[in-house]
Amino acid sequence: MQAILLALFVTLLWSSSWVIIKLFIQEIPPLTFAGLRYSLAFLLLMPALYLHRQEVVGAKLSDLKWLIILGVVYYGITMGGQFFTLKYVDTISYSLMLNFTSPLVAIFGIFLLHERVKFIQWVGLALFLCGVFLYFHQVANLPASSLGVVIGCLTVVSNALGAIVGRFVNKARLFSPIVVTAVSMGIGALILIIMALSMEGLPSIDPKGWLAIGWLALVNTALAFWLWNTSLQVLNAMESSVINNTMLIQISLLSWFFLGEKISLLEGMGLLVAVVGVILVNIKFQALSTSSESQIGLE
Numbered sequence: 001m002q003a004i005l006l007a008l009f010v011t012l013l014w015s016s017s018w019v020i021i022k023l024f025i026q027e028i029p030p031l032t033f034a035g036l037r038y039s040l041a042f043l044l045l046m047p048a049l050y051l052h053r054q055e056v057v058g059a060k061l062s063d064l065k066w067l068i069i070l071g072v073v074y075y076g077i078t079m080g081g082q083f084f085t086l087k088y089v090d091t092i093s094y095s096l097m098l099n100f101t102s103p104l105v106a107i108f109g110i111f112l113l114h115e116r117v118k119f120i121q122w123v124g125l126a127l128f129l130c131g132v133f134l135y136f137h138q139v140a141n142l143p144a145s146s147l148g149v150v151i152g153c154l155t156v157v158s159n160a161l162g163a164i165v166g167r168f169v170n171k172a173r174l175f176s177p178i179v180v181t182a183v184s185m186g187i188g189a190l191i192l193i194i195m196a197l198s199m200e201g202l203p204s205i206d207p208k209g210w211l212a213i214g215w216l217a218l219v220n221t222a223l224a225f226w227l228w229n230t231s232l233q234v235l236n237a238m239e240s241s242v243i244n245n246t247m248l249i250q251i252s253l254l255s256w257f258f259l260g261e262k263i264s265l266l267e268g269m270g271l272l273v274a275v276v277g278v279i280l281v282n283i284k285f286q287a288l289s290t291s292s293e294s295q296i297g298l299e
């Protein structure tokens with residue numbers, strides 16, 4: 001029970017990240033926002049990475065390339081794209097879009113990891129799509145930014161690919177979870193910072209903006225990932241994945257409370273149906289227990 005409560009607390013932290021990002025995304029350029037957050041979080045993880053430095057120093061180049069790919073796909077593309085998307089699309093709509101990651105991972109897993117999908121998972125996928133239809137059926141403002149929707153769809157695909165890469169790395173036990181997290185985060189943060197400086201220039205951020213970045217880096221990233229990994233010592237992957245997907249409801253409620261993003265009765269029903277579908281789809285992950293895999297899509 002303690003592990004479940006701890007995991008729920010972590011998902012609440014990650015859900016609150018979306019609200020904080022939405023509040024400051026118009027003031028802080030997206031790539032700069034993402035780059036500073038993950039760069040600071042990487043620096044906070046440096047002491048732990050130093051204790052595991054022999055894993056990195058003695059690693060084969062063929063193994064290290066997977067950490068590079070994970071850093072580029074998940075942090076560089078997915079996280080950078082997430083900040084861009086939240087600049088143009090409301091948090092509830094994007095959180096629902098991002099939950100397409102689970103069905104995509106199931107499909108990618110068939111072809112890339114040769115994983116079998118049970119009938120109940122296809123039922124879950126069908127329920128999820130029904131929930132999406134119910135939710136978006138009356139969301140009239142979604143097409144307001146076609147750019148945001150396109151970028152959001154790209155991040156969903158890259159998020160799913162990042163999950164596949166993370167699963168492969170951890171399933172093969174090429175590195176310990178802290179090394180996978182810290183090294184891939186550092187690589188992604190470097191890419192984001194370089195892109196931010198070249199595209200957005202030097203930032204002008206007020207004290208409130210720096211406080212938001214510092215909170216996200218320290219609490220919602222470095223601390224949250226450590227707590228999540230601690231909970232995974234007890235929870236299996238199915239349990240953690242189901243808890244992870246409660247973020248869909250958490251983000252919706254937080255956005256309603258803090259950002260005034262309204263949820264109609266039909267949209268609420270859509271959210272609930274979608275969550276049930278995601279739970280059924282995630283049953284297929286019960287045999288997989290990896291920390292890096294679990295972080296994909298949580299942020």
